[in-house]
Amino acid sequence: MAKRIELNVNGTKHTIEAEPDMPLLYALRDDLGMKDPRFGCGLAQCGACTVLVNGEPTRSCVTPVDALSDKSITTLSGIGNADKPHKVQAAFIAEQVPQCGYCLNGWIMTTVALLEKNPRPSDAQIREALTGLKCRCGTHASILRAVKRAALA
């Protein structure tokens, strides 16, 4: 049965009516009309839907919307904008990373969380932190350059 659920997204509180087991992704995209977390697999295997929940990279496609009422959700468009991009976004722009760019949520949001915990990661630590994320266009070389650039910013 659908119920009222409160969500705190990018600092704004929203109330939606939804099935409690509906994944957060559909609340963000369908109910709140957001476009930055994207559906890639619905199986937590690719990262296209990644958001930060209390700062932790979280796959919104498998996270029930009911479990988040007291948590703070941040999406890609919530970490920076054209006037003031997040340093990870600035690095991805400087390195001109994406091909199709559909996967970027996963790479950028996971990098944001990585650099919070470990501001100067080694190459091996970067790869370890980002493992499991998918990029079908094969832009991995650009991604690694951008993460290293962000770490130095």
Next chain:
Amino acid sequence: MTIHLNRRDVLAGAGALVVSIALPGVKANAAIATQASRLALKPEQLATYISINQDGSAVGWVGKVDMGQGTEIGWLMMIAEELDLPAARVSMVQGHTDLTVDQGGASGSTGIWRAGAALRNAAAEARRVLVEMASEKLSVPVDRLTVTDGVVSDKNDPSKKVSYGELIGGRHFDVTLEWNKHFGNELLVTGKAKPKSPREYKIIGKPGTPRRDIAPKVLGTLDYMVDVKVPGMLHGRVIRPPVAGAIPVAVDESSVKDIPGVQVVRQKGFIGLVAPKEWDAIRAAQKLKVTWSDVKPPFPDQKDLFDHIRNAKPVHRDDEQNVGDVDKAFAEAARIVEATYEWPFNSHACMAPACGVADMRDGEATIWTGGQKPHHCREGIATMFGLHEEKIKVVAMTGPGSYGRNDSGDATMDAAVLSKAVGKPVRVQYMRHDGHGWDPKAPATIHKARAAIDKDGKVTAWHYETKGFSRREFFRDEGSPERTLAGQLMDWPLKPVWLIGPPSESYSFESRRLASESIGPLLDRASPLRTSHFRDPLGPQIHFGVESFIDELAHATNTDTVEFRLRYLKHPRDLAVVKAVAEKAAWKPHVGPRKEINGDVLTGRGIAYSVRGQTRVAVIAEVEVNRTTGKTWARRFYVAHDCGQVIAPDLLRQTLEGQIVQTASRALHEEVMFDNKGVTSVDWTSYPILDIKDAPEAIEIVLIDRPELPPVGAGEATCRPTAAAIANAIFDATGIRLRRAPFTPERLKAGMA
């Protein structure tokens, strides 16, 4: 993105408010336009390709689509160069059937090569016309005029000047070009003006023009295909059979009666549903009870795939090259070297399964597609629904990657069938298992190579045959109903094109025989193993065999593999890429595998080269193979690339990097798994691709720029030699010759046992 269906808004958004009136100094016969619409899209009209805004900035209009490799920047650099405008003052409108003429969509690495040539000629002609107009306005002869940043001025008296904006801003050119009477990739237009000589270039060949799509992608503000929302739109899902070839015979709609607003649509073999909320459509598709027809599972066991190909009767044979007396050379050979190579089915496996939106109301159609070929999409919709093309608008949106004919063409047709049935706009979003499971596949193939060697160790005959599934079992686009799953399910019979193709190389062996044989599809309609184009269609497969075998010949004749290629290659540009890559990698000549060991890790290097069209590429791969795990890390690559004139070197480098990594993924990890009922690799666990942990640590690229030659395409050629370079490096590291892709730890371990 909420869509407004007014065409005027689309144009205003594109920044090209162009109204035609009679122009001084130009043949002027166009009617005055009463609204901000494009003129009728005539391929011979300059205004079809170039327009000038009131502020003097320019718009290029192109019937192709940049799939994320920065082709857009290449186009606008070519236009800016000819117009003498800064690149920042040129923008592009792409892939919209109302706004751009049919230039074939993204296809065959022809974006810069073909469409770029047309745009360049058109821009040069636009500049000529603008200077002529300025000459009349300023009363200064044309040869005394110069153009700087879109301002035409008198060389002798710079105070005499007029800007492009003042000359024509906001109005159409009314200038006829010479058109070669072709649409699609072949379309070419030529004006009276000759494009610049490369010596005059200020923009072409220089890095640093930033892509326009990067920041919106990184900031999360770009409208992707999945973000299209049409007022009143319903969410659609399709339901595929558990056994390929089965069709629905009964549907129990009461199984989804608890889910709000579900409507089931069943037409012949097609079954789908719609619901107002996306999550409800997903749940309904999972719960809907469908009874399927009882069909015999159509596929062989996966372990028998290559035997199936070997034993199948060919439906078509192409004898592509027959030079010299091959049979005599083999009869007189001192030695014959033979090997067979195999490549499995690959999935497009795009970053997301396809999404498409269709609005089929009122005898018209509007389609939003993540596919590459909007004009072909329009043709398919027109035939399927009996609509005139003028009633159909197709808008190409940025999708989750596309490398040929992925599943987008199926999703748009599914959306159109559903929209037509329910009378509302419908958005179809495939689920992951629809994408991996049912997207078109790159064909599985077998490659038989044979060479005759004389008593002096010289190769006297070269014989190479490919046998496998055609690269076009349902053609390469969605330009006709039978080229889509929905069309096939609604009884449009498959019309396969039998095409595999020969190797592309310039080895000067005295005699040669190249041939290919297509076998029939495993299932004659709506097959999850149907084959179509996936980036450099069949290039990686064919050249994996060719360039692995060349390595085997070098080894068999006790020759260094680079030296062997330099000895036999005859085209100077082919020799140049091989030399350049060897130099970049500081190649140390050696014969046979080096098997350099450091602890558990064996290290090796391999080279491969090939030609695609007129583009040639040589790649050296450096690999580490772990003796215990059998795992290969393609650690470093060197690439030498010659695609003629280089337009945007920085974007070209990234395009090549992407091809290296994507093809390394195919070579090392990818294989479509199936049982006799259907595809079983339906997600990223069962269809793994290259992970960031296995990404190369460096890809070092040499661009051989040939400004005097046309730019001939760079989006695919590097896919071609990469797999063989890796296989040859594995041989160098281990002495194991892997003749079947992917090069998995299990195969390596079996070889090392």
